[in-house]
Amino acid sequence: xxxxxxxxxxxxxxxxxxxxxxxxxxxxxxxxxxxxxxxxxxxxxxxxxxxxxxxxxxxxxxxxxxxxxxxxxxxxxxxxxxxxxxxxxxxxxxxxxxxxxxxxxxxxxxxxxxxxxxxxxxxxxxxxxxxxxxxxxxxxxxxxxxxxxxxxxxxxxxxxxxxxxxxxxxxxxxxxxxxxxxxxxxxxxxxxxxxxxxxxxxxxxxxxxxxxxxxxxxxxxxxxxxxxxxxxxxxxxxxxxxxxxxxxxxxxxxxxxxxxxxxxxxxxxxxxxxxxxxxxxxxxxxxxxxxxxxxxxxxxxxxxxxxxxxxxxxxxxxxxxxxxxxxxxxxxxxxxxxxxxxxxxxxxxxxxxxxxxxxxxxxxxxxxxxxxxxxxxxxxxxxxxxxxxxxxxxxxxxxxxxxxxxxxxxxxxxxxxxxxxxxxxxxxxxxxxxxxxxxxxxxxxxxxxxxxxxxxxxxxxxxxxxxxxxxxxxxxxxxxxxxxxxxxxxxxxxxxxxxxxxxx
Numbered sequence: 001x002x003x004x005x006x007x008x009x010x011x012x013x014x015x016x017x018x019x020x021x022x023x024x025x026x027x028x029x030x031x032x033x034x035x036x037x038x039x040x041x042x043x044x045x046x047x048x049x050x051x052x053x054x055x056x057x058x059x060x061x062x063x064x065x066x067x068x069x070x071x072x073x074x075x076x077x078x079x080x081x082x083x084x085x086x087x088x089x090x091x092x093x094x095x096x097x098x099x100x101x102x103x104x105x106x107x108x109x110x111x112x113x114x115x116x117x118x119x120x121x122x123x124x125x126x127x128x129x130x131x132x133x134x135x136x137x138x139x140x141x142x143x144x145x146x147x148x149x150x151x152x153x154x155x156x157x158x159x160x161x162x163x164x165x166x167x168x169x170x171x172x173x174x175x176x177x178x179x180x181x182x183x184x185x186x187x188x189x190x191x192x193x194x195x196x197x198x199x200x201x202x203x204x205x206x207x208x209x210x211x212x213x214x215x216x217x218x219x220x221x222x223x224x225x226x227x228x229x230x231x232x233x234x235x236x237x238x239x240x241x242x243x244x245x246x247x248x249x250x251x252x253x254x255x256x257x258x259x260x261x262x263x264x265x266x267x268x269x270x271x272x273x274x275x276x277x278x279x280x281x282x283x284x285x286x287x288x289x290x291x292x293x294x295x296x297x298x299x300x301x302x303x304x305x306x307x308x309x310x311x312x313x314x315x316x317x318x319x320x321x322x323x324x325x326x327x328x329x330x331x332x333x334x335x336x337x338x339x340x341x342x343x344x345x346x347x348x349x350x351x352x353x354x355x356x357x358x359x360x361x362x363x364x365x366x367x368x369x370x371x372x373x374x375x376x377x378x379x380x381x382x383x384x385x386x387x388x389x390x391x392x393x394x395x396x397x398x399x400x401x402x403x404x405x406x407x408x409x410x411x412x413x414x415x416x417x418x419x420x421x422x423x424x425x426x427x428x429x430x431x432x433x434x435x436x437x438x439x440x441x442x443x444x445x446x447x448x449x450x451x452x453x454x455x456x457x458x459x460x461x462x463x464x465x466x467x468x469x470x471x472x473x474x475x476x477x478x479x480x481x482x483x484x485x486x487x488x489x490x491x492x493x494x495x496x497x498x499x500x501x502x503x504x
Contacts, residue, residue, distance in 0.1 A: 005033045006120060016056050020048035023117065024099055030113040030123060034133055041088045045102055051075035054091035069189060078296050088296045100126045107152040108159060109139050138165040146174040151185040151193050153178035157209050158197045175213050182218035191346035194219060198301035204247035220308060222338045225315035232326050236407045239314050246404035247307040253396055259286050270409050277419040284430040288392050294349035302352060306359045306397055309339035336361035359393045366398040370421040377436050380428045381472035384437045392429055395422045439471035442482040451483045452490060463489060
């Protein structure tokens with residue numbers, strides 16, 4: 001092993017590790033090192049009380065600790081190093097009397113690798129995982145490996161696609177046999193595996209493989225009803241195929257709008273136009289995506305989850321109008337409810353659930369704004385007042401949703417229009433926020449009440465909100481103008497529920 005693996009700060013934890021009978025670095029980090037990859041997720045097998053050790057490590061590092069799986073004596077440490085790099089350290093008790101037996105009882109041979117921190121240059125490999133890595137093969141450690149822990153079926157999907165491995169036939173049979181058993185897995189462990197799968201470069205391919213294995217109902221039960229669901233003529237696909245296409249296109253957009261754009265994907269005319277129109281927001285988009293979520297989860301995975309659930313409500317909202325046209329009225333709201341229900345079952349944080357449901361509920365907003373051009377500064381202000389930073393999420397989801405309606409290439413004029421709308425919304429967020437989204441307060445409630453002879457109440461808040469909207473439009477720039485605007489609005493009654501109004 002190279003001197004940089006394991007990291008020096010891990011080696012320096014040896015005094016803390018000494019409280020256990022034995023501690024080994026196991027699994028994915030060792031595998032990734034053999035592949036020449038770098039991992040920020042470290043798994044430790046502990047001969048002793050793993051959660052107690054994890055708490056001591058968290059105390060030493062000044063990091064956060066979470067119980068991961070009390071029944072398995074597993075705990076998680078979330079550590080942000082001095083260089084701001086985030087690390088996830090999982091500690092679990094040995095599941096056998098000896099390390100070799102523990103490794104043999106693991107999921108796949110490529111994960112049944114370990115190193116002794118006292119001898120990091122020597123790998124421990126009782127199942128031939130290194131040879132399977134060289135052969136590009138995914139093989140279960142034993143005939144009962146998946147049955148022993150059904151969440152391993154999803155992990156097999158993630159590993160096969162993430163590492164470009166071919167699933168060995170008998171292992172493939174084990175994955176299929178897991179159908180109907182994922183409900184036996186704790187919600188937290190299922191959540192973690194799903195969210196890590198959604199971080200893959202091509203998450204829709206993973207969902208398709210999950211479906212082929214018969215595991216879709218176990219993983220995303222709300223999506224099953226979208227299979228074969230007819231859509232209006234402007235859609236090229238049924239609801240499930242459309243959903244997966246949207247997920248594909250969202251991944252493509254993130255690939256061309258990243259800090260290091262994928263040149264092959266960018267060569268596509270449609271995505272190349274997106275790169276030209278939105279490329280100046282790369283740094284800002286990356287900063288948004290880098291925002292940490294609870295439990296070390298990524299915003300990218302939450303965006304992909306929104307893509308998967310954005311039309312889930314169509315299965316319960318379909319109807320035909322008097323002309324016989326198929327409609328899915330208010331499907332956005334029902335989709336948001338379904339997404340939130342999945343997230344609550346999977347124990348996502350309240351912040352994640354709120355952001356997910358808000359994004360899904362508003363995924364059609366950019367298209368609606370586009371129908372009433374030009375998009376005014378007041379409309380943009382109201383858009384971000386309701387969505388906050390989730391407004392950026394909605395822009396990307398809306399673009400992917402547009403592409404997912406069409407067989408490539410989409411109608412280029414309409415695509416250019418959707419990109420123009422997205423550019424205006426992103427420009428406001430990244431370049432004009434203090435003008436359009438968060439204009440500085442010119443007056444406060446006390447000043448307004450004194451100037452207009454008002455008493456505390458909702459009216460004051462509505463008038464202040466009307467002033468802020470006028471600021472966003474450039475109509476008001478000084479405190480005196482703000483007071484006069486509020487006075488005029490009060491006398492005319494034209495402050496129009498500004499605090500609750502929808503996009504204008």
